Amino acid sequence: MTRQCFLRCLLDSHAPINLPHNVEIILGRNKVTKIKDPVCSRQQISLKADCEKCEVELKPLGVNPSGLDGFALKRHGQYTVSHGNRVEILLNNYIHVVEFEPPPDGYEAPKPIKRNLDDSSQEIAPRKKSKIESEQADVKEAMDNSWEEIDRGEVYIFTAKGVKSSNKIAAFDMDGTLIKTKSGKVHPVDINDWQIAIPQVSKKLLEKANEGYKIIILSNQSPIGNGRVKIEDFKKKIEGIVEKLNVPIQVYLATGKGFYRKPAPGMWKLLSEQKNDNIAIEMDSSFYCGDAAGRMANWAPGKKKDHSMADILLAKNLGLKFYTPEQFFFGHSIANVPMSNPEFIPQELKSEPFNEALISTEKELLVLVGFPGSGKSTLAKQIEKKSGNKYVTVCRDVLGTWQKCAAEASKLLKQGKSVVVDSTNPDTESRARWTSLAQQLNVPCRCARMATSKAHAQHNNKFREIMKMNHVPVSDIVFHSYKNKFVEPTVNEGFKEVIQVKFSPTFENKEAETIYCMYLLEK
Structure with missing residues (x-):
């Protein structure tokens, strides 16, 4: 047969x-x-x-x-x-x-169990529940709308009535994805300047909710953190949006610039570790949808370039499937859409051995040159340690002015120490102070030029913010100013030698290394 x-x-x-x-x-x-x-x-x-x-x-x-x-x-x-x-x-x-x-040999179709309605002694053996079913059986719906404040307002979480935890997460950006401004402006003029982005939004969210997904919103909202928008007013906006969408949603608002702000994974970490009733999230079944995908100008006729890459980089950091709003809501392809690449890719950074040539056998003045966050202070400490403290660092961030640094350097050189100058020194004028001092004291002067790019230095600065290291955060204006002033150092300025130094990161633990290797910048 x-x-x-x-x-x-x-x-x-x-x-x-x-x-x-x-x-x-x-x-x-x-x-x-x-x-x-x-x-x-x-x-x-x-x-x-x-x-x-x-x-x-x-x-x-x-x-x-x-x-x-x-x-x-x-x-x-x-x-x-x-x-x-x-x-x-x-x-x-x-x-x-x-x-x-025919069915396989020996196969017996399940027989219906006949039960006498008057005979309560006949019991139907319950089907054994899977692990996931057992986990989710105890999950309760949120009985009412609620707000939570995390880390002194770094994050606010709104949980709508009816939200249930799940092993499948459907995550969305808010502005430009689920809603847009009524005014047509890029940024809303007030908390009432919003409307649902496209008619399909509510229907698609409801479909995912009916498929067992937990619907969440992950949104960067720095205007709350810097005081331009009051959180009590913004809460009313969020409640109005969720009510309009008519789907149970949990909303995460990152108000600061640290670990919670996309593309850093802080909001997702809160969700997975504290706000999902201990149900493990199946990352292969979950996804993230957002408009900040790094699409270049005219990615579609007349479309402006995306304002950032925060959404797609968050998805990359988490290993989540990513969709643009056009992909998710309309089924469009992005195969031929021109996309930008991040300026700095942390996963490609390789550890570099210490350059022994940085330590001289004779007393000297070693001038460091590089962006804030380029690794100058770390390098200075390495030089001090590897030289057996024959080198001592003078740092402008510590002493305050270059004049105080120069006075301290003179004192140390007269004591027989070599000196490392830890400041940015972007142009010939700032570096001339040190070559002149070396001439006056009759000691050789060399330059160690940090090869760290602007984007890499900004990544390092962001990492220091996230890890709450003892550093003053540096604004983008300072990075732009350094780049505009920068002149490549040469021996013609009076340096005996100019050494190019590659950045080599060191980490206190595996968690710090994992965070460093993520995309932390939004572009």
Whole structure:
């Protein structure tokens, strides 16, 4: 007897699909399945039936996850499916049952349990719950709207009535993604200057909520942190937006510039560790949607470039699938959209060995040159330590003025010490103070030029802010000013030698290293 294999739609929306023996069949969004959902790829799953073993080899191919009996499958993984298993072409959607005709030898269909309504002694054995079902069974809906303040106002969290924790998260940016201004201006003129961005927003959010996703918003809101907007007024705006969307949503507002501000992962860390009822988030099944994707000018006719890359870089930091609003709400492709790349990619940074040439056998004045945050202070400490404290650092950030630094350097040189000058020294004028001092005291003067780029130095500055290191935060204006003033140092200025020094980071622990290797800048 020849056995056949079919994939039968649970809703009978189309005829059973024949799976010939040992032939790969690829299914997805097409006329055979009658699936029109743009979230489903045309090549969503691969199926190959073995009618002799009564098994089907299943491989998920689509960008969005497929499912098997309610569980998400890993893209490009390989799974063995048996008679009666439920294949979800999209996780929790478009459910089909694998059926062999005739069924496998020894297979017995589940028998309905006959029960005498008057006989309470007959009990139906409960189905054993999966781990995920057991976790979620105890999750309670939020009974009312509530607000929380975290880290003295660094983050505010709004939880709407009806929000339930989940292992699947649908995360969205707010401005430019879910809402836009009524005025047509880039930034809202007041807390009432908003409207839902497109009609499809509420419908799509509701679909995801019905699929078991927890809907969250992650939004940078520095105007609250700098006092331009009162938090009590902004709370009314958030409550109005959630009410208009008519979907239970949990909203996270980052008001500062530290670990919570996108693209840093602080808001997501709060969600996953404290605000999801201890349910582990399935990152492969979750996603993030935002408009700050680094798209270049005219990425679509007449469109301006994106204001930043904060949203797409947050997704990269977390390993989440990312969608632009046009992708998620309209099913558009970004395959041909021109995208910017970050100016600094921290994962590409390599550790550099200490340059022994920085330490001289004779007494000298060593002048450091580089952006704030370029690694000058770290280098100065390394030189002090490796020289056995034959070098001593004079730092403008500590002493306050270059005159005080010069006086201290003169004293140390007269005592027989070598001196490291830790200040930015961007131009020939600032460096001439030190070459002149060296001439007066008849000691050689060398220059150590930090090769750290502006973007790299800004990344280091951001890292120091996040880790709450003992450094004064440096504004972007200071970085721009240094770049405009900068003149490449040469031996013609009176230096005996100019040494190029590459930045080499050191970390107190693994957590610090992990954060450093993330994208911390918004562009």
